[in-house]
Amino acid sequence: MKALRAIVGWFDDRTGLISATKPILEHKVPYTNWKTGWWYVFGSAVLFAFLIQVVTGIALGTSYVASAGEAYQSLKFITNDAPLGGLLRGMHNWGASAMVLLIGAHALHVFLIGSYKFPREMNWLTGVVLLGTTLAMGFTGQLLRWDQTAYWSIIVGADQAARAPFVGEGLARFILAGNTVGGATLSRFFAFHVFFIPGIIFIFIGFHLYLVIRNGVSEPPRRGEAVDPKTYRQRYHELLEKSGVPFWPDAAWRDAVGAIVLVVVIVVLSIVIGPPELGKPPDPTILQAYPRPDWYFLWYFSVLALLPSKAEPFVIIFGPVLVGVALFVLPIVANKGERSPLRRPWAMGFVLILVVMIGTLWIVGEQAPWSPNLQAKVLPANLVNSSDLTVQNGAKLFNVKGCQYCHAIEGYGGARGPSLTSVGSRLSHEQIVTRIANGGNGMPAYSNLKPDELNALVTFLETRKTVYDNKQGQAPGRLSVAWEPLGQWLPKRLF
């Protein structure tokens, strides 16, 4: 013990690190109780999630081969053959999910309690950079999982960038690292995911933490205590003098609890659910693909499907730009006044709308009712329920001609168009013929059907008469198609 103390003493004398860190660790922070204190854990939890990403990422990096031709094999090796490789991939995946989720929660908490106001504007701005880089890590990380989905996601990303005015094509070529996804593409994304973006994150975490120490952890807001730049620092100082507690260990213990919960959750998820499935190989000639972004971008995938076509070129480019600008401008234009969310109904309302909106888009994105269901199976005979050969032939054509990819009959088929379970009850013979031949409302025209094919199809559809089908009326437009699954949960009269 004595020897240890001597060593520590010598180390501190020669480096000064311990005497320099101690006051930082023990700097005073506002007292928080059970109700307010736990919310402050999100920030440190993001940091711990990042550290987990760094160490698991380095470990994966020892086996991953950043070569377009070999990355897929190396991922298979890591997942199936390397000792605990699957667990490690799982941890890196769930750690990423945790980091995105926690940085979102941290940002919302800071926004709700008005911590971004004076003098912590720069805390917020550095945080915005960290939010953006974290999402960039999520996107590039999904691409390093070099499977079919990664391949098509790069093209989808490049095509979005291509919509930018003037620089669009250059930007797209930059993302592809050439005129198509190839050998250079993966190496480049690897460099960005592993060196460039983490470098920026390290710098900005340092900056962010320095600002946290310099400006102090914000006190839990109280109604009526508005932030006035002239008096705030003085008041904060007096608050710390009066009731402040040392960060270590009075506040830090909650961060420690948060960190261990985080680690346990990540490891348990990695064991129980495991790493994300490696899809088909990144082969551009395999066209049976269903590219979907990872969950944190799934809501945006829905936005891209639901946008009216005319708004699209503007939203794709100016949407993200506007969000970025709004986040940067917020602490500049709104740096004083009430911090309590109870006195900031607009802030509360905004967060509520944001959460409901993204949540809804998530659910819709998961179901993707706008996508044709290319795996729809032929209708079973008992469902067709007819001895008439024309009807049976029509049921077959319903699948062969691709009707079923978009229209379901008693649940068999896609949700792109309206269900046809009871179409015979609501449309006349002529209406069905017209709709098939001319299309409309998002349906292609089937003008190339032979007369006997058309006849069989219509005869079959006319037998679809039931009373319990709720999806009434004509084919809905794009928006209402997407909202249909929600309609199953909400009161029917809304839809």
Place this chain on the structure above:
Amino acid sequence: MSNENTQEITNPGPDALDVRGRGDGEHPASPADTPEQLSRRKFLSQISLALGGVGAVVVATPIVTFIIGPLFSKTPDTWRAVGAVDSFPVGQTQEVSFEDASPLPWAGTTAKTASWLRREDTNTFTAFAVNCTHLGCPVSWVPGGQLFLCPCHGGVYYADGAVAAGPPPLPLYRYPTRIRDGQVEIQALGTPIPTE
């Protein structure tokens, strides 16, 4: 050398770590500083910053050129044979694939590009890019319905590539085709990039 060491030892030690009061932007000036010394100091700080800037530019130039190089690389004029003319029945659409114009040796499976090739009549072929014009996902050909369907956001195209439904703003892109020595050839232009 020994002289420098001696100077270091005379450093005041941990007590010198008191950094409060720094960062006020002022150079420490003593009454003994002459105007010449001050202007020399100003010159030295300017020359140091300038040298740093020059160094940064010298290092950054090759890096930036290296990274944004792909923006300026021209696609070589390359045609790839995808099969004998007679192997494609008139009126049918089928998937073909060809090697990219100049794939890197380690590109693996990504060195290829797929296309939906349709034989219009004896001598006319149309090669559609598989990429949906909305955001580039691969469209599937449904022979029964004579439609291309996109799995991402529900784009639908007719057999001639015209938009039938969904968000695509344009008909399917086409690669130039030609017939040489009984072979159908497609110009390897890579992934079409939609530009507004």
